[in-house]
Amino acid sequence: MSNPPPDCLRCGACCFSRAERFVRVTGADWTRLGDAAERVAHFIGQGNEAFMRMTAGHCIALEVRPGTGADEEPEYICTLYDRRPQICRDLARGSPECEGERAVKTG
Numbered sequence: 001m002s003n004p005p006p007d008c009l010r011c012g013a014c015c016f017s018r019a020e021r022f023v024r025v026t027g028a029d030w031t032r033l034g035d036a037a038e039r040v041a042h043f044i045g046q047g048n049e050a051f052m053r054m055t056a057g058h059c060i061a062l063e064v065r066p067g068t069g070a071d072e073e074p075e076y077i078c079t080l081y082d083r084r085p086q087i088c089r090d091l092a093r094g095s096p097e098c099e100g101e102r103a104v105k106t107g
């Protein structure tokens, strides 16, 4: 784990989880997602809480692109960056939450 953290494109740790209820989607988030909402988010349980769908251990909106640079490290791209949920907006790179995500997931 490096400190300070890398460019988010070279990390993506906070977009990974096996938990279905990982990325909360509020009503405002759902509205912001627009025509993508039904595809990328869903209601779980009693039906009154929505979350981003998870696939292959990460948020469905994350695209892991094989590296093309000299180091061939993959890139982690949020395909809905401008429309991402508030919880993603609030997790600032270099914040304690970011460091926690990286400590748990990147070893």
Ligand code: SF4
Residues within 6 Å of the ligand: 005, 006, 007, 008, 009, 011, 012, 013, 014, 015, 091, 092, 093, 094, 098, 099, 101, 102
């Ligand atoms: S906010 Fe932190 S954990 Fe999330 S992608 Fe950026 S560096 Fe990684």
Ligand code: SF4
Residues within 6 Å of the ligand: 014, 015, 023, 052, 059, 060, 061, 062, 063, 077, 078, 079, 080, 081, 084, 085, 088
């Ligand atoms: S919406 Fe984007 S930033 Fe938020 S968890 Fe999914 S891929 Fe990551």
